[in-house]
Amino acid sequence: MRSEVREWIEAALDATGEQTEIELVGDMIRDIPARVFSELLGVDAEKHAAFISRISEESVRIFEMDPELAGPSTAAWSELTRWVDELLEIHEPGTPDANVLDHMLAQKAMGKMSDEDIRVSLVTLLAASTDTTQILAGLMFTSFLDNPDQWQRLREDPSLVPSAVTEAARYRPGDAWIFRVATVDKEIAGVPVYAGDHVFALIGAAHRDPAVFTNPEIFDIGRTGERLPLNWGVGRHFCLGRMFAVMELEEMLRATSARWVTIEHSDPAAAREASYLDAGTSVHIRVTPAN
Numbered sequence: 001m002r003s004e005v006r007e008w009i010e011a012a013l014d015a016t017g018e019q020t021e022i023e024l025v026g027d028m029i030r031d032i033p034a035r036v037f038s039e040l041l042g043v044d045a046e047k048h049a050a051f052i053s054r055i056s057e058e059s060v061r062i063f064e065m066d067p068e069l070a071g072p073s074t075a076a077w078s079e080l081t082r083w084v085d086e087l088l089e090i091h092e093p094g095t096p097d098a099n100v101l102d103h104m105l106a107q108k109a110m111g112k113m114s115d116e117d118i119r120v121s122l123v124t125l126l127a128a129s130t131d132t133t134q135i136l137a138g139l140m141f142t143s144f145l146d147n148p149d150q151w152q153r154l155r156e157d158p159s160l161v162p163s164a165v166t167e168a169a170r171y172r173p174g175d176a177w178i179f180r181v182a183t184v185d186k187e188i189a190g191v192p193v194y195a196g197d198h199v200f201a202l203i204g205a206a207h208r209d210p211a212v213f214t215n216p217e218i219f220d221i222g223r224t225g226e227r228l229p230l231n232w233g234v235g236r237h238f239c240l241g242r243m244f245a246v247m248e249l250e251e252m253l254r255a256t257s258a259r260w261v262t263i264e265h266s267d268p269a270a271a272r273e274a275s276y277l278d279a280g281t282s283v284h285i286r287v288t289p290a291n
C-alpha cells in the first residue's frame, strides 16, 4: 500500500498549493490512516474516509476521562456501530482474502465468526488504527518543530527517515501506557503485583529511561542499536498494524522534508499552551518551500 499512501500524501500536499501556513492534521495527516483503514476493510476510501476519521476522533475522546465528553463520545460509538451494521447489510461477499471484511465474512460462512464478532472486531480495529496513527504523526511533527536542527539533518540525509520515525515514537509516544491484568503473583522492579491486579506500564517513562537510552531527553534521529520503543506493545498482543502506521509516518516525513526547507510553529504561544495530545487534532505550521 506504500505507493498509494505516497500518492495520497503528495495529492494532499499539492492541494495546499502556494500556502506557507498549513494545518498539518487537517491538511494532510487526518485523511491517511482513515484511507488505509478503508482499503484494508474493502470500502471506497473516497466515499468513507472523512466519516471514518471524524468518528474515530470523536469516539476515542472517551479516553480523556472527561465526563463532559462521555455523551458525544458514546454517540460516536453508536454511529459507528450503525455504520458497520449497514455495511454488513449491503456488502456483497467477495474473494475471502481480498480484504478484512471479506475475510471475516468467509469466517462467518464457516461458522467461526458471528455478526457480533465481526461488528466488535471492526469497531475495535477502527479505534486501534486511525486515531493512534494520527496522534503519533502529529506528535512526530511537533518533535521536529521543537528541534529544527534535526529537520535540517533529515533533509540532508533522507536515509534517516526510518530511524527518525522510530525516534519520534520513542520521544513522544501517543499512547502513554499499556494495560495488563496480572494472571499470577509476581514482583516487578521491587513492587509486588498480585493475580487480578490491574497494571499500567508507563511507556512514556520507559522511553526516557537513562539505563536504556543514551541521553534520553535528546531527540536524535540517528539513534541506532538501541531498544525499539514500546508504543506497539509487547508479546502475544503486539500490534498487528505497526507496519502500516510506520509506513504512513515514513511517507509523511519523506514527502514533507523533500518539500519544505524549514518548518516552524505559526503561533508559538498557542503551541506552548497546547496539551501534549492536542497534536492529534491540529498542528499549525509555517513552512519555507524548497524552490
Ligand code: HEM
Residues within 6 Å of the ligand: 040, 125, 128, 129, 130, 132, 133, 134, 136, 174, 175, 178, 179, 231, 232, 233, 234, 235, 236, 237, 238, 239, 240, 241, 242, 244, 245
Ligand atoms: C501509531 C499507531 C498505532 C499504535 C501506537 C498502536 C498501538 C497498539 C498497542 C499498544 C496495542 C496493544 C499491544 C499490547 O497490548 O501489547 C495494539 C494492538 C493492536 N493494534 Fe495497534 N497501534 C497502532 C496502529 C495500528 C494499525 C494501523 C492497525 C491496523 C491496521 C492496528 C491494529 C491493531 C490490532 C488488531 C491490535 C490487537 C492485537 C492483538 O490483540 O492481538 N494498530 N496496537
